[in-house]
Amino acid sequence: MKNSTPCPNCQEEITIEDFAKQDNHFKLACPYCEAKIKETALTYIILPAMVISALVFFSATIWIKESFEALQNVPTMLVFVGFLLPFYFLYQKYYAAFIVNKGSFKVK
Numbered sequence: 427m428k429n430s431t432p433c434p435n436c437q438e439e440i441t442i443e444d445f446a447k448q449d450n451h452f453k454l455a456c457p458y459c460e461a462k463i464k465e466t467a468l469t470y471i472i473l474p475a476m477v478i479s480a481l482v483f484f485s486a487t488i489w490i491k492e493s494f495e496a497l498q499n500v501p502t503m504l505v506f507v508g509f510l511l512p513f514y515f516l517y518q519k520y521y522a523a524f525i526v527n528k529g530s531f532k533v534k
């Protein structure tokens with residue numbers, strides 16, 4: 427398994443951590459030269475993965491909120507941050523590892 431992939435613009439190695447830190451997986455930016463990089467091979471996976479993960483995390487947040495009486499008046503976003511953020515980071519990390527290993531990158 428690869429831990430990094432070379433930037434198509436400056437050839438510096440972009441690591442899984444660099445990818446995991448970026449919120450928008452359609453508009454990646456190289457942390458070295460700041461070139462906008464486009465992932466071209468996995469668009470058909472990225473979109474459904476984004477939709478499904480959003481649904482899963484949203485449903486889980488609602489489920490946690492409804493399961494605990496004490497959380498009824500807590501904002502949904504806080505419930506998410508308090509209970510699911512570690513899982514979200516874990517997901518981001520696996521997802522970034524997948525993109526680094528299977529993706530193909532071009533300068534936009």
Ligand SMILES: [Zn+2]
Pocket residue numbers: 433434435436437438456457458459460461
């Ligand atoms: Zn670069």
